[in-house]
Amino acid sequence: MQDSLQSSYRQLEQKSKYTNIFLRWFLYLVLILFASYFIFPLYVMIVTSLKTMEEIRQGTLLTWPSALNFDSWAVAWGGRGYGAGDTFLKPYFWNSIKMVVPAVFFSTFVGAMAGYVLTKWRFKGDKWVFLFLLFGCFIPYQAILLPMARTLGVLGISNSVIGLVLVHTVYGIPFTTLFFRNFYVSIPTELVKAARIDGAGFFKIFFKILLPISAPIIVVTVIWQFTQIWNDFLFGSTFSFGEAAPIQVALNNMVLSSTSVKEYNVDMASAIIAGIPTLIVYVLAGKYFIRGLTSGAVKG
Amino acid sequence: MFKWLEKNLPKIVMAPAVGLIGWFVYGFVLWTLYISFTNSKILPKYELWGFGQYEKLWASRKWLIAVDNLLVFTALFLVFCIVIGIILAIFLDQKIRSEGLLRTIYLYPMALSFIVTGTAWKWILNPTLGIQKLFIDWGFENFTFDWLVNREMAIYTIVIAGVWQSAGFVMALFLAGLRSVEDEIVKAAKIDGAGIFTVYWKILLPMMRPVFFTSFVILVHISIKSYDLIVALTQGGPGISTTMPALYMTQTAFHKSQVGLSAASAMMMFMAVAAVIIPYLYSELRRENAR
Numbered sequence: 001m002q003d004s005l006q007s008s009y010r011q012l013e014q015k016s017k018y019t020n021i022f023l024r025w026f027l028y029l030v031l032i033l034f035a036s037y038f039i040f041p042l043y044v045m046i047v048t049s050l051k052t053m054e055e056i057r058q059g060t061l062l063t064w065p066s067a068l069n070f071d072s073w074a075v076a077w078g079g080r081g082y083g084a085g086d087t088f089l090k091p092y093f094w095n096s097i098k099m100v101v102p103a104v105f106f107s108t109f110v111g112a113m114a115g116y117v118l119t120k121w122r123f124k125g126d127k128w129v130f131l132f133l134l135f136g137c138f139i140p141y142q143a144i145l146l147p148m149a150r151t152l153g154v155l156g157i158s159n160s161v162i163g164l165v166l167v168h169t170v171y172g173i174p175f176t177t178l179f180f181r182n183f184y185v186s187i188p189t190e191l192v193k194a195a196r197i198d199g200a201g202f203f204k205i206f207f208k209i210l211l212p213i214s215a216p217i218i219v220v221t222v223i224w225q226f227t228q229i230w231n232d233f234l235f236g237s238t239f240s241f242g243e244a245a246p247i248q249v250a251l252n253n254m255v256l257s258s259t260s261v262k263e264y265n266v267d268m269a270s271a272i273i274a275g276i277p278t279l280i281v282y283v284l285a286g287k288y289f290i291r292g293l294t295s296g297a298v299k300g
Numbered sequence: 301m302f303k304w305l306e307k308n309l310p311k312i313v314m315a316p317a318v319g320l321i322g323w324f325v326y327g328f329v330l331w332t333l334y335i336s337f338t339n340s341k342i343l344p345k346y347e348l349w350g351f352g353q354y355e356k357l358w359a360s361r362k363w364l365i366a367v368d369n370l371l372v373f374t375a376l377f378l379v380f381c382i383v384i385g386i387i388l389a390i391f392l393d394q395k396i397r398s399e400g401l402l403r404t405i406y407l408y409p410m411a412l413s414f415i416v417t418g419t420a421w422k423w424i425l426n427p428t429l430g431i432q433k434l435f436i437d438w439g440f441e442n443f444t445f446d447w448l449v450n451r452e453m454a455i456y457t458i459v460i461a462g463v464w465q466s467a468g469f470v471m472a473l474f475l476a477g478l479r480s481v482e483d484e485i486v487k488a489a490k491i492d493g494a495g496i497f498t499v500y501w502k503i504l505l506p507m508m509r510p511v512f513f514t515s516f517v518i519l520v521h522i523s524i525k526s527y528d529l530i531v532a533l534t535q536g537g538p539g540i541s542t543t544m545p546a547l548y549m550t551q552t553a554f555h556k557s558q559v560g561l562s563a564a565s566a567m568m569m570f571m572a573v574a575a576v577i578i579p580y581l582y583s584e585l586r587r588e589n590a591r
Binding site for chain 1: 314318320324329332344384392394396405406410413419431437469472525532545563565573577
């Protein structure tokens with residue numbers, strides 16, 4: 001009796017070992033299949049950008065280029081040099097930099113101050129003020145496009161990088177406030193109270209006590225804002241055109257322009273150039289990128 | 301005077317943020333709301349005109365197509381993102397080798413703009429040199445894949461690219477959720493004889509209810525606002541077959557100069573988003589207060 005029970009138990013164990021090995025293989029198979037689905041477009045973009053048009057027509061999406069040919073990259077970045085009608089990304093790349101840097105700085109600063117007040121200098125109704133700001137994360141921007149276009153016109157900054165800096169700063173504030181507020185909430189208020197008893201003022205407490213420990217949330221906020229603003233297309237395409245356009249708008253115009261034969265290799269090189277800055281940030285600081293995503297990814 | 305300043309300094313510092321959001325968010329939405337009740341064409345007019353624009357909107361074939369597309373897109377986008385996201389999160393949670401690398405691969409599309417994504421997928425899906433040619437060269441001679449230029453199917457190409465961009469994000473949300481569950485719960489269930497499937501199906505997934513809720517809200521929000529991806533992939537075409545509300549709004553405002561009508565469409569989008577977001581904010585705040 002005892003014996004037979006033990007042997008059947010052993011059989012069961014043996015069986016579950018095999019199912020386990022099978023499950024393990026299945027697991028890796030599925031994970032790798034999905035990984036190839038996610039990697040596939042990036043792979044196609046890179047190899048296409050390195051091929052000549054001749055190779056593209058003869059091979060398939062997956063064929064490896066015969067030689068590493070960076071010509072389309074040079075054309076995408078600097079053009080062919082025939083003057084009018086020659087669109088290339090370089091000037092628009094700089095437009096985007098000139099737009100992103102101040103917009104990220106201002107929105108982060110305003111958000112940090114707001115988060116500081118909302119958690120460490122609480123006043124009556126501060127919760128409602130927070131809710132008031134938070135709602136700004138969620139509005140569909142179509143509901144503000146028309147008056148924004150008019151406002152920029154009245155201020156004389158439509159179709160300019162300055163106008164886009166203003167737009168991105170304003171609509172970034174709800175997110176930066178959310179980030180800083182959630183971070184400062186977890187910092188013990190005793191720290192601030194003690195400093196106040198010692199006679200430290202509003203700004204001194206912020207710059208001497210809170211700012212030095214804010215590095216992680218500053219990184220999260222800057223990465224979030226940088227990615228959002230760099231990748232924006234709606235504001236860029238509505239409020240700017242021609243020379244003031246940011247890179248995503250220029251990329252879209254380049255790809256859509258149907259003046260001559262479609263050059264897929266140049267299109268792909270352009271797309272990679274427009275995507276590289278945010279990809280680099282993601283690869284270098286993925287942890288902070290994900291943290292921002294999970295706490296503020298309500299923006300589309 | 302100085303005392304007053306010192307006492308009110310926090311509020312003064314708070315003022316720019318509140319003022320900017322008050323003006324640029326609430327003020328602007330109210331302005332758009334007002335304009336949607338007027339008969340504005342190229343320039344805004346300020347006499348009230350009643351619900352005329354809304355009647356015109358819901359009688360417009362293009363808007364109905366846009367709403368229809370939005371419903372189809374949202375349903376498929378939600379289902380695929382959540383199913384793929386959960387599968388990847390559960391599988392990655394099994395002490396997988398090189399988990400970090402896989403996670404990086406699943407999530408990198410989130411770092412790209414929809415314009416970049418759209419450009420890449422447009423090339424992959426183009427019927428002459430893209431996937432279709434790949435399969436023909438592999439020996440499937442009659443293989444056709446022309447969804448991108450097919451009126452009936454083009455909307456699904458937007459689903460493919462949209463899911464590609466956002467599924468990894470749902471994976472990240474669920475993985476974080478699964479990791480926050482205490483080991484003891486799983487261990488106790490296993491001691492009681494529950495298999496790995498039972499543990500996930502009966503215990504862990506039901507515990508993920510808030511994560512489902514968050515993913516739902518975020519994905520619906522993304523899909524109502526989707527604009528860039530359509531511009532890059534199909535421009536709303538072929539014809540107007542892949543128009544969506546966001547695209548309708550900008551086209552009506554800036555190409556057709558129907559300011560009143562486009563304001564009405566913007567307000568419809570606003571209400572759709574509010575219907576999803578307000579319950580979400582309410583429950584989030586209640587959760588926070590309960591803590």
